[in-house]
Amino acid sequence: MTHKVVSIVLGGGRGTRLYPLTDQRSKPAVPIAGKYRLVDIPISNCLNSGYNKIFVLTQYNSASLNKHIKNTYNFSVFSKGFVDILAAEQTNEGDRWFEGTADAVRRTQKNLANVDYDYVLILSGDQLYQMDYEAMVNFHVNNGGEITIGTIPVTAKEAHAFGILKSNENNEIVSFVEKPSDDLLPDWTSEVPENLARQGRNYLASMGIYVFSKGVLAQLLRDNPGMDFGKEIIPEAIENNKVLSYPFDSYWTDIGTIPSFFEANISLTDNIPLFNLFGDPVFTRPRMLPPSKVSGTTLNSAILADGCIILSDKIEQSVIGIRSRIGRGTVIKRTYMMGSDYYEDLSEVVEKTSSQQPPPIGVGERCYIENAILDKNCRIGNDVRIIGGKHLLDQDFEHYTIVEGIVVVKKNAIIPNGTTIGH
Template sequence: MAHKVVSLILGGGRGSRLYPLTQQRSKPAVPIAGKYRLVDIPISNCLNSGYNKIFVLTQFNSASLNTHIKNAYNFSIFSKGFVDILAAEQTNEGDRWFQGTADAVRRTHKHLLNVDYDYVLVLSGDQLYQMDYSALVDFHVQNGGHITIATIPVNVADATGFGILKANEANVITAFTEKPNKEEVLNWSSEVSSEMAKCGRNYLASMGIYVFSKGVLLNLLLANPGMDFGKEILPDAINKYKVLSYQFDGYWTDIGTIKSFFDANIGLTADVPDFNLFDETVFTRARMLPPSKVSGTTLNNTVIADGCILNADKLERSVIGIRSRIGEGTVIKSTYMMGSDHYEQLEEVIELGNTQKPPPVGVGERCYIENAILDKNCRIGNDVRIKGGPHLEDGDFQTHAICDGIVVVKKNAVISNGVSIGC
């Protein structure tokens, strides 16, 4: 049976742990896999699950996110589906920014009054996973839940970064704590599958994915002035409502840090990646780009997006984004190159290539780049060497930042000929 569901995707705050990728954009707008944005993941999961009434709540650095959603998700005039943006706004009820996940939903809840729904699906805009939300909603309905929290088993090291819960044999949550410390978390182990137990994943973590029955969400938000679901609303709700745990055993990662973002993207280059782009459709903005052209390049476990011109010597375990250009003799390993927002004319590329003031958009000739993220529209000259690794200390510089040994070249940065970073 199809259920009437409206989805709320939380656009996130400042995303400071993903700096400098969030210097000019919100977390859900960060490009992934060479051609998508993070927000495409929950939207695509919704559409693949048959849910096409979607609100995206935005606030910080939201211009590029708003533009992407406007250009990517346009339904037929005969469809009742929509992907609408709800931005933080000044109203008679308040003039401040959203103060947390629950506050964002509370202040935009009035927009649900014009939508026909029975269940509210609350999602995060900065996670990488594939889930059939209809199975989650079916579980919620069949078990008579007022609230259902999607959960995933994690190990003790990761447990301190999540909301951790305990559930009984009927999957009813009996206790919930947000980000317990190393000592507290030892008391929060749960019954999990034998496969998860063998991996040491004995702690049930909230995925930040919630289902609320109609009326329950608003009642909670009115009764509890708390600003955050995990810290305040949900711990209080388990004493008043039937709150269920829906265990998910697929691939899921929270894109919260540069390291997790880097690992998730490089993981796509595996022969059989945990996140399979060839399984379910991931929707995004349709671009009328030419096919990529590769000349004299050795490719090994490399993902290449549309519209690239590649003359590199070797590309290995790397993701190459749309409109990327790479010069002759260049070697790139374990790197995510996001690509470019526009093409330069061939005459301009030749002229810039001769003067190198500045170099053309892309990566020049005879470069060596490893363990790096190259943000959009980088201009990297000839004979540049960039090598990330554990030998590097974290730091923020004019053209780049170093986070957990990964060199992140900033959006629109210019790296001149012969510059060496991390070598």
């Protein structure tokens, strides 16, 4: 049976942990895998699950996200489906920013009034995974849940970043702690499948994926003034409501930091990646781009998006985004190059290639780039060396940032000829 579900994707706050990628865009709009945006992941999971009534909540730097959703998710006039953005706004009830996940949903509830639904699916906008939400909703309904939380086993090292819970033999959550400290962890282990226990994944973590029965969500948000689901709403609900744990054991990663974002993208180049781009479709903006053109390049474990012109010597374990241009003699390793938003005219490219004032968009000739993220529309000149590594200290400069050894070249940055970053 198909249940009536409305989905809410939480766009997050300022996304400071993903700086500088979130300096000029909201977190859900950050490009991933060379041609998608982060927001495409939960929306695609919804559409693949048969749920096409979707709100995306955001408040910071939302212009590019608005444009992406407007150009991507257009449903037939005969369909009741939609993907709408709800941004924090000044109203008679208040003029403040969203102050947490629950506050964001509470303040946008009025937009649900004209939607026919029985269950609310609340999702995060900065996670990479593939999940059948219909199976989760069916689990919620068949087991008489009022709230169901998607859960996944994690290690002790990871547990500090999550809400950790315990459930009984009926998958009912009986206790919950948000981001436990080291001294609390020994009391929060759970029974998990043997293969996961061998990996040290003994702690049951909330994925930040929730199913609420319609009336339950409205009542909780009315009676509990808490601003955040994980910190305030869920712990109280466990005392008074039937809250279920929906176990998930496939690939899932929270990509809210630069290192996790970088590894999530680079891992897509594995022979058999944990996230399968070749299974259920990941929807995104349809672009009328030419196929990529490669000349004289050795490619090894590389992903190339559409519309690239590649003349480099070697690309290894890297993701190359749309409209990328890479010059002769260049070597790129363990790098995510996001590409560009537009093509420069050929005459401009020729002129800028000869004068290098500034360099053309893309990567120039005889460069060596490793352990880096190159944001959109970078201009990297000739003979540039960018070598990230754990030996580098975290620093922020005008055109690039170093985070845990990863060099992030900022959007629209200019890196002149002969520049060396790292050693």
